[in-house]
Amino acid sequence: MKLLKNIQYKLLIVLLTVGMISCDLSDFGDTNDDPNNTTSPKTSALLTNALKALPWTTAGDNGRNFRAGQHYVQYVGNTQYTGDDNYDADKFDYNSIYTGPLADLKFIIDYNVDADTKDVAASSGSNGNQIAVAKILMSYYYLHLTDRFGDIPYSDALKSGEATQVLSPGFSTQQEVYNGIFSTLTEAVSSMDGGKIPEGDILFGGDMGMWKKFANTIRMVAGLRLSEVDEAKGKAEFTSALSAGVISSNDERIVYQYLAEQNNENPWFSAFRTREDWSMTSTIVDYMNHSSSVNPFTSKAGMMDVIMDPRLPKYANPTEASNFKDYVGQPYGLTEADAGAISNSEVSLLGDYMRTQDLAYPIYSYAQVLFCQAEAAERGWTGGDAQQLYYDAIFASLEEYGVDGDYDQFILNSEVAWDATKAQERIATQKWVAMFLVGYDAWSNWRRTGFPVLQPSPNGILSQTIPTRQAYPDSERDLNTVNWQKAVDNQFGGVDDLNGKVWWDK
Amino acid sequence: MRKFLLLTSLVLMTVLVVQAQERTVSGTVTSSDDGSSLPGVNVLLQGTNAGAVSDIDGNYKIAVPDAGGVLVFSFIGYASKEVEVGSQTTINVALDLDVQQLSEVVITALGVAREKKTLGYATQEVKSENLRVARETNLNQSLAGKIAGVQVVSGSGAKFGNAAIRIRGVRGLNGSAPLYVVDGIIVPDANSINMDNVESVNVLKGASAAALYGNRARDGVIVITSKKGVDGQLSITFNNSTFFERVATLPEYQNEYGGGYDQSFKTFTYDPAVHDPGLAGLDGASYPNPMYGDESWGAPLQGQQVAQWDAWTKGTEGYGKTRPWEAHPDNIRNFYEKGVMTNNNLSVGKGGEDYNIMASISNSNRKGVLPGSDQKKNFLNLLTTVDLSEKLTLTGIVNYNGVKTNGNLDEGYGSIASNVSQWFQRQLDTDLLRKYYKLPDGTFTSWNILSPTNPNPLYWDNPYTMLLENKEQRREEVFFGKVGLTYEIIEGLKVSANMTRATKNNWFEGRTASGTLDTDRYRTSSRSKKEDNYEFLVTYNKQLNEDWSISALAGANNRLNDGFFWDIGTVGGLSVPNLYNLKASVDRPLAENEKQFKQVRSAYAQASVGFREMVYIDAAVRSDWSSSLPKDNNQYTYPSIATTFIFSELLQDQNILSFGKLRANYALVGSDIDPYQLDPTFTVNNPYGNTPTMTLPNTLPNVNLRPSYSESMEAGIAMNFLNNRITTDFAIYSYNNKDEIIQVSTPGSSGVNAAWVNSGLTVSKGYEFTIGGTPVKTNDFEWTISANGSHFENEVHELYPGLTTIRLGNGWGGTGTTGGWGGVNAQAKVPDETTGEVYQWGTIVGRAFQRHENGSILIESDPTSSRYGKPLTENDQILGNILPDFVGGIFNRFTYKDFDLALTIDWQKGGVMHSITRMFHAAAGLSPETVGDNDRGTPQRDPVADNGGIRFDGVYSDGTQNDVYLEANDYWWTLFGTHERWLYESSFVKLREVRLGYSLPKSLLGDMVKNVNVAVIANNPWLIYTAVDGIDPSEMGGQEVDARTNGAWVEGGQLPATRSLGFDIKISF
Structure with missing residues (x-):
């Protein structure tokens, strides 16, 4: 009995203890604080992350999503699985640009503006400089997006984390986006405060002068894009950007430097690690080749009557079947069966140079800037000499590829030599050659000017013509239905496909 | 509080x-x-x-x-x-x-033994002898066909066949695994359980049955009771079985055309200036067009002399020589080897006046059907109870199991199975591939070489290279144990304190050999999980008088879950070829790690009152406090109640109904989430060189999350007839899963891809039944049978406001945002706004044929279109549902004197699967449908110009019949990505296991030996029916998480089902 009482007593104590603890049963202290991630952001690291996405817009990544532009303008074709050549995808995913670089950049701005955090943020560079850099990059990404899709979430975008949360952003018209980009770029340049340079800047190493030129170059390219829809606005922005200072030599060309390591390598290098899926198209090879070369697949002679374009050996590999002597483009837009019947050894694959693991991949080349100026001069927007600017642009491009020694001969080719009656075609076509593997931007130029003259794939799957835009990702249709429907109705008569025309494409 | x-x-x-x-x-x-x-x-x-x-x-x-x-x-x-x-x-x-x-005592929640007849909810028990007819080593697998309402999604035996189960389908939006409890210890998964040591398994299907286990029991609980020593005697049992395993189900292949993209051959011209002299003999020889074509659209296999892959590969016996171009009809079957498995178990037990002890050692050695694969398992189990005093009992349990698996067992695109079965070529000789996969100088060969002058692979390594050089090793160690003390204060009133711990550690090592297709690489990762439970329990049982009985319990539990994970891999290649060590990484290795910790405090009570063994009422309540929820909202309490009415007690004077009871119950179960979902945090990404990067999270956390509740109701009737010769049980149930804590997708343009919310309403409902009995019973012969069947559905009624669909899983090539190959995916979809139609969880959406009003497929009639003569298709069409309409099984046992025959048949009706394998077989020209004559009586592979080709059976928009013939490869490639064409019912009927045993007569055994039983057993002997020829729909899963949700509807690059035949001997002393 005594034992029993003793145990009863102890049990009582235990239960009372449990009861007392029970008052705090909801309190787990810091148990639920995430040990794997930080709540203290470092804006320099966010900036680097946002910059790493920059070449998605030109090189593409390893997914087909960002590479489609290279196919639309027929720089490359598929050796076997010709879906990309034949427009088999209409929807393209832009979410990773919003949730990746754009969200990171918006956070940098907010963090540098918010009175509570701006002092902490300043450890990574002055508030004004960080804000300027973030705004310039955001404008660049938005320009890329609107040119591909048309109206996009812009003024309503990236507000998931705000007090007035927006999880279903409305779409801004392309005109609103362009206006926003122009004013944001101008603001960004003026908000540079001469203070501490931003850390984490893997593009320019904190050189604010180059950021200014980058901003002006974006504004110049965007201004020219309005040539057919709002010439006055386009001209005003173009000339203002030009006089504010754009990139002015090959030393200043804007490139994304890939590294000689697998985590940061050129995606074309990765793509060719195990496969040979990308050939040169006959479209570009026949154009660049010498007239003595007849393409066995197209029976067409090369267009160059003096010398072969000296950039061709950089762009393309000679074929194995010719013992690595001849350049042969594969006809663009074959069915898979027809492509399969052509052996990889018979066509030129994308050039080793373009697949260099640590290639400095073009974002904006000096040649492109000069071609823009040549076009503007030809339009009478500026007082420049269109012909001289055209030749300067070609020289800059040859110099960029280290083949400027052939310049004098090259411009003697009758297809290349200045022809005032075909000035815009010459400018646009050579610009297309110079912007090799900067697919999306080259595609925008083609849509706006119609040059070079390209034939659509004869085996188009989702489009019988060369696409003039890309359809929104399913996520907008499924998760933002009302706004998506409105945008598609307003622009494209309710049809979200590859054939709508964006606002500036008249 | x-x-x-x-x-x-x-x-x-x-x-x-x-x-x-x-x-x-x-x-x-x-x-x-x-x-x-x-x-x-x-x-x-x-x-x-x-x-x-x-x-x-x-x-x-x-x-x-x-x-x-x-x-x-x-x-x-x-x-x-x-x-x-x-x-x-x-x-x-x-x-x-x-x-x-007739009655059973079953072990219910928290280890409480109850007479089954008193339970107000559905449970179903299987005893060890019925569980292990074919000496199955995986618990989930062994349940197939035996429990009403349980669907087993097995994995191929070629990857050692783990299985996942769904109890009553999938509940809510994110169905999870049931909880496995062994002797009161919550264990990580079914693989931790030594089947040799299992006495019985009781499946608690409903929420009410499981409510005492809390939120993790929403999807059911499997209570496993281990074997114990027999009182007063020493018992020793030794059991050995040996199995031989073969690949069972393989698709059929055509044997008329060989490899290539084109029927023409190329001709080789020998040039001494360029080519190796060894190739001189090949001047003028034919070779496939192109050499790297990995499809079978090549030239007819007519025995003609052709320079094949080995002809261009120096070091093979065929170098510089042609070989006959002929079919190897069994080249894929020959690729798989004969597997062997031996199982041994020794168990020793004894029970005494104040103790009971049972020890068991098992091991199994298995050589798989995939070359280079093997698996070793070891189990150690010890269970003891000791009465330390008259009132104090100590329970000690120690269990360990270790599994080591070698082999490249991946499935899916690019895996070994897709190398040999989705692409491949009909003329390839497997023996040659095996013999020459690696040359004496260490270089690897391939059947898929770049060109006559370049024998490097383009798309595929030799499959033997993948298996024997690109090796993977997986190790798993599980430990679980318990120390418990029970003190009986007075008769019927006991207090106990238990501590249990279960840990699971996994290690993975993978290598990509130097000189193979991909960059050489070494990767290693590890994952650890640990769960501790500290439980305090008071139980009280009393027969108050003739009429009334009471049993009650109250308890508290503190649960701690730890998790740890790391993963490191080399990048950019290995600095020393074939040195599989992280130090050999050319570039900075990729490394990451993560840890997790979560705590749940709980209190619960249950009381059960019985009246005259006729009416029972159970009531229970549980409260949880979870560390992963916001502090102000982290407590949730939920009750359950169950009633039983044994109406046969009122019908004593009749011979027909021997037992009858009605039962009904109601339960609410609350749930929480994984840790760290409340606060925004920044993730460190891969650096750029030495510059660090960081990014905002793409999922929006939510500090306002609250617990979610699932409400369930269940009713059932059990009736036995004719002196219990016939037993029946029927249950019907419904669950409302409301306000689940889910990640809803958001448009990326909002800044995040997903957000945590409380949202949604799904209704899971269904019924299940068992009918059993002993149709024949004489002195020498007895036949017992038990059949079951079930139907379940899971209706989606609401998601998040503005959200019409949640993608549960993408099919092959789908990306959730752009589709890819038309983007087939499985969805939870809200009811149709206009028609009001309600959709089931797991609705498959993808590309379908457009149809004429007469039902025929619509064909493009515009001759200028690239789609001319091809079917018109539409994306985003509803194509079916993942979940089966009906699953069932029959278990039979016949005994005749000392012979014993047991067999299990299970089947599934309905449910839809997407066969990527079949799609590739057609596109790559491998399947029989890609050969044979067209409707003009000409071989379909002949050119259209020669009356060959093949025509889509369909009509133009004006209703006239399509008469456009397409080249055969164009025809079959056109169907690539047209999902409707490659969807099949996942219906099957399967003889899963058979055992014919014989117990040696006692007269033959000496005094020492109590019993000797020998048996012949077969596992998976016969796939009686499948709706997809050559594919076993019951073996599409096997990865615990995926199989239950996504994986079990997409089949592609799947390892084939296997069958095994073996011998079993069991000796008891």
């Missing part, structure tokens, strides 16, 4: 009603039939209200007056027995089976 205090006072009150007794009688109750201990036996002191119930080991204690009295032992299914106490203090009783009654 108040509830908890209520509980505490309840416990206190029970403590205070303690009364002293004169003396105690104790003992063990066993079954005279087999000597096994009987838990749950009522022990009543005749003429009084004093009673006791035997515990899980059959032990009881009862207080009796000094003068003694008569103890009445009663137990359903057994004849009651009366024993005069006299001066005895220990009374061991063996009860005889009462053939007039």
Whole structure:
């Protein structure tokens, strides 16, 4: 009995203890604080992350999503699985640009503006400089997006984390986006405060002068894009950007430097690690080749009557079947069966140079800037000499590829030599050659000017013509239905496909 | 909080009603039939209200007056027995089976043994001998066909066949695995369980049955009871089985055309200036066009001399020589080897007056059907109970298992199975590939070479290179154990304290050999999980008088979950070829790690009242406090109630209905989430060189999350007829899963891809039944049968406002945002706004044919279109549903004298699967449908110009028949990505397991040996019916998580099903 009482007593104590603890049963202290991630952001690291996405817009990544532009303008074709050549995808995913670089950049701005955090943020560079850099990059990404899709979430975008949360952003018209980009770029340049340079800047190493030129170059390219829809606005922005200072030599060309390591390598290098899926198209090879070369697949002679374009050996590999002597483009837009019947050894694959693991991949080349100026001069927007600017642009491009020694001969080719009656075609076509593997931007130029003259794939799957835009990702249709429907109705008569025309494409 | 205090006072009150007794009688109750201990036996002191119930080991204690009295032992299914106490203090009783009654005692939540007839909810038990007909080593697999409402999604035996199960389908939006509880220990998964050591398995299907286990039991609980020593005797059992395993189900292949993209051959011209002299003999030889074509659209296989891959590969015997271009019809079957598995188990046990001990050692060695694959498993189990004093019992349990698996067992695109079965070529000779996969100088060969002058692979390594050089090793170690003390304060009132721990550690090593297709690489990762439970429990059982009985429990638990994970891999190649070490990484290795910790505090109570063994009412309540929810919202309390009415008690005077009961229950179960979902945090990404990067999270956290609740109702009826020769049970149920904590997708343009919310309403409902019986029973022959079937559905009623669909899983090539190959995916989809139609969870959406109003496929009639003569298709069409309409099984056992034959058949009707394998077989020209004559009587592979080709059966928009012939490869490639064409019902009927056993007559055995049983067993002997030729729909899963949700509807690059035949011998001493 005594034992029993003793145990009863102890049990009582235990239960009372449990009861007392029970008052705090909801309190787990810091148990639920995430040990794997930080709540203290470092804006320099966010900036680097946002910059790493920059070449998605030109090189593409390893997914087909960002590479489609290279196919639309027929720089490359598929050796076997010709879906990309034949427009088999209409929807393209832009979410990773919003949730990746754009969200990171918006956070940098907010963090540098918010009175509570701006002092902490300043450890990574002055508030004004960080804000300027973030705004310039955001404008660049938005320009890329609107040119591909048309109206996009812009003024309503990236507000998931705000007090007035927006999880279903409305779409801004392309005109609103362009206006926003122009004013944001101008603001960004003026908000540079001469203070501490931003850390984490893997593009320019904190050189604010180059950021200014980058901003002006974006504004110049965007201004020219309005040539057919709002010439006055386009001209005003173009000339203002030009006089504010754009990139002015090959030393200043804007490139994304890939590294000689697998985590940061050129995606074309990765793509060719195990496969040979990308050939040169006959479209570009026949154009660049010498007239003595007849393409066995197209029976067409090369267009160059003096010398072969000296950039061709950089762009393309000679074929194995010719013992690595001849350049042969594969006809663009074959069915898979027809492509399969052509052996990889018979066509030129994308050039080793373009697949260099640590290639400095073009974002904006000096040649492109000069071609823009040549076009503007030809339009009478500026007082420049269109012909001289055209030749300067070609020289800059040859110099960029280290083949400027052939310049004098090259411009003697009758297809290349200045022809005032075909000035815009010459400018646009050579610009297309110079912007090799900067697919999306080259595609925008083609849509706006119609040059070079390209034939659509004869085996188009989702489009019988060369696409003039890309359809929104399913996520907008499924998760933002009302706004998506409105945008598609307003622009494209309710049809979200590859054939709508964006606002500036008249 | 108040509830908890209520509980505490309840416990206190029970403590205070303690009364002293004169003396105690104790003992063990066993079954005279087999000597096994009987838990749950009522022990009543005749003429009084004093009673006791035997515990899980059959032990009881009862207080009796000094003068003694008569103890009445009663137990359903057994004849009651009366024993005069006299001066005895220990009374061991063996009860005889009462053939007039039939009942089972089952182990319910928290290890409480209950008479099944008293339960107000559905449970179903399987005893070990029925579980292991074919000596199955995976618990989930062994349940196939045996439990109503359980669907087993097996994995291929070629990857050692783990299985996942769905209990009552998928509940809510994110169905999860059931909870596995072994002797009161919550274990990581079904693989941790040593099937040799299992006495019985009880499946608690419904929320009410499982409510005491809390939120993790929403998807059901599987309660496993281990074997125990037999009282008073030493028992030793040795069991050996040896199996031989072969690939069972393979698709059929055509054998008329060989590899290439084109039927023409190329001709080789030897040029001594360029080519190796060894190739001189090949001048003028034909070779496939192109050499790297990995499809079978090449030239007809007519035995002509052709320079094949080995002709261009220096070091092979065929170098510089042609070989006949001929089919190797069994080249894929020959690729798989014969597997062998041996299983050994030794178990030793003994029960005594105050102890019970059981030890078991098992090991299995298995060589898989995939070359280079093997698996070793070891299990050690020890279970002891010791009565430290009359009232204090100690339970100690230690279990360990280790599994080591070697082999490249990946499935899916690019895997070994897709190398040999989705692409490949009909003329390839497997023996040659095996012989020359690696040359003496260490270089690897391939059947898929770039060109005559370049024997490097383009798309595929030699499959033997993948298997024997790109090796993977997986190791797993699981430990779980328990220390428990139970003290009986007074008769019927016990307190116990238990601590349990279960840990699971996994290691993975993978290598990509230097000189193979991909960059050479070494990767290693590890994942650890640990769960500790500290439990305190008070139980009280009493037969109050002839009419009333009560059992009650109250408890508290503190659960701690730890998790740890790391993964490191080399980048950019290995600095020293074939040095598989992280130090050899050319570039900075990729490394990441993560840890998790979560704590849940719980309190619970349950009471059950019985009246005249006719009416029972159970009520339970549980409260949880979870560390992963916001502090102000982290407590959730949920009740459950169950009632039983044994109406046969009222119908005594008849012979037809021997037993009948109605049951009904209601339960609410609350849920929480994984840790760290509340606060925004920044993730460190891969650096750029030495510059660090960081990014915002792409999922929006939510500090306002609250617990979610699932509400369930269930009713059932059980009736036995004709002296229990026929038994039936039927259950019907419905669950409302409301306000689940889910990640809803958001448009990326908002800045995030997903957000955590409380949202949604899904209704899961269904029914299940079992019918069993003993149709024939004579002295020598007995036939018992048990059949079951079930139907379940899961309707989606609401998601998040503005959200019409959640993608549950993408099919092959789909990306969730752009589709890819038309983007087939499985969805939870809200009801159609206009028609009001409600969709099931798991609705498959993808690309379908457009149809004419007469039902025919619409064909493009515009000759200028690239789609001319091809079907018109539409994306985003509803194509079916993942979940089957009906699953069922039949278990049969025949005994004739000393022979014993058992077999299980299970089947599934409905459910839809997407066969990527079949799609590739057609596109790559491998399947029989890609050869043969067209409707003009000409081979379809002949050019259209020569009356060949093949025509889509369909009509133009004006209703006229399509008459455009397409080249065969164009025709079959056109169907690539047209999902409707490659969807199949996942219906099947399968003979899963057969065992024919023979017990040696006792006269042959000496005194030492109690029993010897030898058997022939077969696993998966016969896929009786499949709706997809050459593919076994029941073997599409196997990865625990995926199979239950996504994986079980997409089949692609799947390893084939296997069958095994073996011998089993069991000797008991």
